[in-house]
Amino acid sequence: MPLGYISRRLFHLLLIMVGVSVLVFLMLRMIPGDPARLLLGELASPDELARLRTQLGLDQSYLTQYAIYVKNLLLGDFGKSVRTGAPIANEIGVRLLATIELSLAAMVIATLFGIAAGVVSSVKQYTLLDYGSMFLALIGVSMPIFWLGLMLIYLLSVKFPILPMMGRITMGLEAPPVTGLVVIDTLIAGQLGAFWDSLQHLFLPSFTLATIPMAIIARITRSSMLEVLNKDYVRTARAKGLNEVIVILRHALRNAFLPVVTVLGLNFGLLLGGAVLTETIFSWPGLGRYVVDSLMSRDYAAVQSCILIFAVVMALINLVVDLVYVVLDPRIRVQ
């Protein structure tokens, strides 16, 4: 079953990529602002502008431009950034991995703490614990990331300097890149000191990024758990005399997990694209900042490639979420 299903989904992914690439291509060109003018600045003469437009292929029709773009893409060539002149594949690679590292860490924090808070507050409904954790979740969801990030830096890096405020690792401790995720690379290289150092660097930005999904996950887990806790099978489990912990974790939580997994997947996708603010505050060299900078200078090729990658990642996450459904709930069968 899953193999045919997966291949069909992967085919859908192809359609999504075509759709996204067309949309982004057209939308970018609808934004006012001539890339050549932005590149050359206020002093450029009409001749120089024309020369650069030809060089960038901007004097061609949209159809030709798109055809060239797709052809190069199929050959694995993302093109060159007009802003920096470097091949876009090189530019994106490192930054994408930095963003993935940050988002993964944030997701781990959000999932662990969010589910724990949700379970506790559902089990201890209408107690101080419940009110307390849901109040915190409300704060978490409404706290501006920008403000929170700066406050955390002020408190934990400036006032009481216990955590580093920027970057991925202390200079000189870098391990040879294998996965591109600094935390994992240091571990592979067996450098425990560097591993600890990179974890410390990761903590403040990933915690900041985790607050909103953590709050959402906590609230979803709570309501989903409350629904399940009154079900017959939970009562049966309790009647069998099972340990309460097993009742909660195996019988209740597993059944309550489906909506949580959906939210997890959605949030992970959002984190990848929405890490711009966190990356800016903590000087994290990620893809979010790169997209914004590229967009500002109308670096069409760079923006197109980034959005395409985001779309693919998002679609893959959705696929994984759907597969996890099957694992979690055997009742779900796909035709």
Next chain:
Amino acid sequence: MRKWAILIMLALIVWPALAAGQAVTGGTLIWGRGGDSVSLDLANATDGESIKAGIQVLENLVIFGKNSMDVEPQLAESWKVSDDGLTWTFKLRKGVKFHDGTPFNAKAVYDSFARVIDKNHPFYSFGKWKYVNMSLGMVNEVKIIDDYTIALVTQKPYAPLLNNLALWLCPILSPKAMEQYKDQIGLNPVGTGPFKFVKWVKDDQIILERNNDYWGEKAKLDRIILKSIPEPSARLMALQSGTVDIADDLDPDSINLVKKEGKHAIIERPSINVGYLAMNTEKPALKDPRVRQAINHAIDKATLIKTIFQGLAIPAKNPFAPSIWGYNDSIKEYEYSPEKAKKLLAEAKFDMNMELELWAMPVSRAYMPDPVKTAELIQAYLAAAGIKAKIVRQEWGAYIEKTSNGLHDMCMFGWLGGNADPDNFLYGLLSADMAKTPGAANVALWKNAEYTEICLKAQKIFDKGERTKLYMKAQEIFHADAPWVPLVHSTVVRCYSKKLHDVPLRPNGLNSFQMVWKEK
């Protein structure tokens, strides 16, 4: 008795040196700044962050002084101009090596310059050479005379060339590296400077190391790390926590806070930039110089500086800043006086029901940190003098395009100052030659024949004293005819740790850190 006198004198000489501390070699300087560099091949660079890093690695034939904009020798030892004013001959320094070991000679200068202006040069296609008109645009030919002599032949006698050569736009790079890296030389710069390029982690940091084979006095620091910290508050906190030694481009609030705390060193220097309001002299409403003078009288620059710049700027009365030679200080500023403005408008029979368009820049710059607020302030001042103004906003590309076609009544602009030659401002931004649409850099579209004549004449004269006289006169004409309201020259500020010493600051904010040293 004589012995005592000598001893006391010696003590007096030595004492200050001891008190200031001896320069020590070693240490790493961490330099926090707002963004990453784009390209370290500075002939291609147009952004401050690229220049800041690149000038540590690359050197020019001539360079500006440590704290001034006067031109001094660097890789050229001496130069002379031929009698017809067309050929500049430079004697080059001997025994200099690029960081990759390639010897520095006339061939290196030839390749570095010819690639920018000669379409047939093999390296021409490796760059976009956006600002060629500000650098070598006037040069027709680069000639190797012998291994250590190079000649530049210009289209016409052109005195500002020397200042152009001191700009970041004219660096000398290793020919071997240019050939090897092709259009990626900007990611792997190889020059002759006191620091060599080591590593670049995009959007994060650039690492430079001392060049131990440097031809001149070797750098004191072991290493410079330029760290991108895009968020200004985070940059301030990085300075406060000691994570960085220098924090660039702090906002005025942060600078005032640093001053109040007194824990860090600060240098302030009037910059060479200018922020201005250009009035389109071709629009009927603004044709009469009395109307333009009235607008000059209507705007209170002191309040503008206090509110928008929080004091970090000086009022402008000429098109360029007092830190540049040739500044005419005898010109009397149009003082703030709504009454005088009203009187002049009445004399000129200005139609008070007419609404003028005031174009506000959509991007902020050092000379215009908050363009929209500035426009609102100007709008209010104009209203007080009886002139109705409507603020117009456009996206930056469109703004440049349309103002250079003369579609505006009044528009805000500024100029960073480039080569710090008066010509750069007076001819480049105000001459009739630059007022041709489309693509006018003179957005006042001011076409004053006498003024333009003076600017052209000054370009052909090589004596600074003579040129100064001409520029003094040009500024008088500018003042009387008032095509602009010169608003401000902003202040450049450098905030840094007190552990750093001999930190330089040129009026354009761009310096080599060769002599900077750090206490252990």
